Every structure is written in structure tokens, then in C-alpha cells.
Amino acid sequence: MAHSNIIYIRDKLLLAALETRLAEVERDLGGLECKEATSVSIYPAKSVDYEEVLRLLMVRYFPNVKRAGILGSVSTDILALLRELEQPATGSDLRFLDAFNNYFEVARTAEQEFLEIYRRVLRAKVDHLKLGIRC
């Protein structure tokens, strides 16, 4: 099978999975409309070490959240880190988006702020994939 065909099939499968997940997140949010990202600054964006943010999320915090089933007392820290990943999560490196997927799957009662960020990320990624598939 040609490589371009395999990419097409992969992207179609990803799109279907993410659309299903987006519907779940929207159902959990109960029709609340999407807030815009709040991290608007008049200063140049500080340089973020996305790899380190991802490592912190998946190594330091994720095992405890998985055990407890809730974001718990460190939810502020986790949400701050997830907000840092909002931009790379819509890009081509799927590890960043998967951090959101993982937290959604293990936190039985996800906080509204998390769901709002996740919904924005999913919508952006779904739009990118749809555009890519059309082209």
C-alpha cells in the first residue's frame, strides 16, 4: 500500500476517534459554550519546555490521578501544565494531545476547566485533520 494511502487511512481513523471523544466531552460539559483561551499576554510568550511539561504531567502527576480517579488537590498544578500544552497538542506531535486523552480517561469526574481546554484542543485537532484529509 502506498505511504500516502496509509497516512490517509491513519488520519481518517484518528479523525473518527477524536470526533467520538469530542462528542463525549461536549456531553459532559452539558452544552456550555467554549471559552476562549485565557492566557493572553501583552508580553512576548515565555519559552516553554514542552518536553519537560509533558514529562511532569505523565510521570509526576498521572500515576496518582490514575490511582485516585480524580485530579485531586494538585488540580491547579495539573491544569496549569495542561494549559501550557494547549498549543502543541493541536500540532503534529500526538504525544501532547494524548496527555489530555489520558487525563480524561482516568479522571472519573473531570473538572469543567479541564473539559473546556480539552474541548478546544479536540476541536482544533479535528479541524486540522479534516483539512488535511480534504487536501
Add this chain to the structure above:
Amino acid sequence: MLKVIALCDGLGRALKYWRRIGSTPGIEMHLVVANSTDRALGRTFASHAKYIVTHGLSAALLSGSLIVRRRVRFFASNMNGQRITRHIASLRADVGLHGAGCIYKEAIIGALRLGILNAHIGLLPQYRGRSVMEWSLLELQRTGVTVFFIDTGIDTGARVVVRREIDVSGFPCVAAAKTFLFDCDAVLYEDALRILLEPGKALEIQRADEGRRYFVMSQLFVGVVERLLRPPS
């Protein structure tokens, strides 16, 4: 001659390594069976006994023969326990084979002249960390196994001995493909040891900053990988 210690957390895996490598010319093999899960002593030995019962006479005879020949030692502690480190140091071995679910402390790595080999089910240096077979498939890259000398980092050990591409596209599911790659460990350890026996053989060096570190894959993406393994005809 290479003196090799298989560092295992179960009798089954230790015997598997012995059967594959134990009679390789130029290799003197020893087995260390630890209690990596820190289970109660009784449960640990019950699991060894269960293995022997379920695997019949050949497993019993081989285990007995290895005990009599002092080629296997059982420990109640996890692999980083002081008694195990002392035992390994006393054997003055060259190479350890990673066969336990643990991260090694420097003391145990340093107790082996060349270090501990790990059969990692991803192609290094690109795919470090967890769920790397699944990530390779999702990113439409080649799958395989890399045997390298570990350090205290996550798949960052510099010396790569064997890197083998292994196609898993024919497998019906992710779990079966992953089990197959894990089961290649003994064969690839044998290949790695044969390479180490070659005089003057230079090893490939990987840099810690090459490639990416991956983390456990979500169920959502695992579902996509499952579908990729069996695309519509």
C-alpha cells in the same frame, strides 16, 4: 569468555534465558531470581512452585540441576536489594540481562563489568519510554527491538548492541504484537552476547538527546492502533 547473569523476577523467564543462552560457547551463565514485586516470601515461592508444576518434569529437572550446580540463586528481596548486589559483585560477572520489572540503581549496574543489557521493544534512539510499539505504529514508523546497555535514565544508555526491525503488521491485535516483541528478548540477548564475544567489535553509540521520550498511550489512541493493524481490505 563472558560471564553473564540473567536478572529475572520469575523462574519462567530465568529458565527461558537459560534454555536459549545457557549452552552458548564462550558464555558462563548464572541466574538471579528476585522478588521484584516485594510480595510475601510464601507467595513468591508458591509462584515458582506453580511454574514448575504447570511446566512439568523438564522444568523441575532443569531447576533442580541449576540449583545443584549453583547456577541459580533465589532472593526474597527486589532486584536492588543489598544481598543481590553483593551476590552479583561476588560473581565478578561481565554482563547482566534485564528480565525483571524494575529500574536499577547505580550500585547494581556498576557491579557488572560491562553493564546490564535491556531488550527494549522500540527502535532507539527514536522511540524511548513507554508504549513505544504502539507509538511507532501510530506514527507509521518501523517497529522492532533494540538491545542496549542501560544507564539510570529512561532508555538513554549510550551503547547499542543490537537494533532489529521486526514487522508486526500481521498480528491481529496490539497485545499479540507486543507479546511477540517481548518474547524476542532471549533470541536478541543471545545475538547481543555473540557480538560482545567478537574481539574489538565497536558498539553503536546513541545520544540521550536523540529521539523522543514517549509515555503510556491512551485507550483512545490504542483503539486507532488496533484498527491500523488490520486496515480495511
